[in-house]
Amino acid sequence: MNALLTLTRAVARKELVLMVRYPVNTLSNLFLTYLFFVLIFFGGQAVAGPALTASLDGxxxxxxxxxxxxxxxxxxxxSVTAEAQWGxxxxxxMTPFGIRTIMLVKAAVGTTINFGWGLGMLLLLLVTSGRSLQVDLGTVLPLGALTLASAVGIGFCFAGLSILYKRIEDLLSVVNFALVGCIAAPVESVAWLKAIPLAQGSYLLRRTMDGGIRLWEIPAPEILLLVGTAIAxxxxxxxxxRWAQRRARRKGILGHY
Known part of the structure; x- marks a missing residue:
């Protein structure tokens, strides 16, 4: 357990050092996301007016x-691409933990850091729009963690592909925008869409943050479905x-870039 905590601290420290050392790259990604929202918000107000206001919280x-x-x-x-570039x-x-444990710890640390960035972005969005949401951390944190688990699962899949095919940046960009469709999926009218990544969690987060519903007020089947996607x-x-890793080792391209 102590060794695992040491590994977690080392991974977290490395990520924080990289963010501080390359601040332009770190902040530009978040700025572009914020700029995207600003364009939709002010552009939508000019075009749609009250129609946008009605759906702004969502x-x-x-x-x-x-x-x-x-x-x-x-x-x-x-992360895999960067490690390959750095050699x-x-x-x-060759570490005592092995690549699998390290990647699992990276996933946990990365999700925690990204949750912090997400809360910061939420504050910016609320200030920009002049809106207010009911953010009960006891509800938002567990729902957010379960929701992001499916995104981490997709991340593992593409980490494996990056081991095999090295340069998949364009594909990552396409999938990144596909996530918008998952988040905006109309799960209220098409029930089976709740099984796709992020959809069920997005639906529950909208209900809790917009309607003020607490975690214990959500029906148990809805929570169980979210837990199921967070595991699957x-x-x-x-x-x-793991499959991609084994295949790359057999082909002798593990450390190639």
Whole structure:
């Protein structure tokens, strides 16, 4: 346990150092997300007027979730790509923990950091729009963590693909925008859409932050479905990651870039 805590602290320290050392890259990603919201907000007000105002709370919650999901999804794939570029990826296999444990810890640390970025973005969105939401941390934090688990699962999948195919940046960009569709999926009218990544969590977060519903007031089947997706997608993504890792080792391209 002490060794795992040491690993967690080391990974967290490394991520914080990288963010501080490359501030332009860190802040530009969040600025572009914020700029995207500003364009929709002010442009939508000019075009749609009251129609936009009626759905603004849902848009804010969606952007809050998309910020965290896009960071969590891309984090693992970009991490593998960066380690390969630096020539340190193969060294992760020689640690006492092994690559799998390190990637799991990276996923946990990255999700925690991205949750902080998401809350900061939420504050900016509320200040910009002049709106207010009911943010009960006892409800938002567990729902947010369960929701982001599916994004982490997708991240594991694409981390595996980056081991095999190295340059998948364009594909990551496409999938990043596909996450918007998952978050905005009309799960109220099409029930089976609740099974896709992020959809059920987005629906529950909108209900809690817009309607003031607490965690214990959500029907148990809705929570169980969210827990199911939070388990299934990371498990599937981790399986793909392990498969890609073994295939890359057999082909002798593990450390290539």
């Amino acid at each position: 848009i804010i919650v969606g952007f809050f979730l998309w910020t965290m999901a896009s960071l969590s999804f891309g984090y693992l794939a970009w 340190t990826f193969e060294q992760l296999y 997608y990371p498990a599937a993504g981790y399986y793909v990651f």
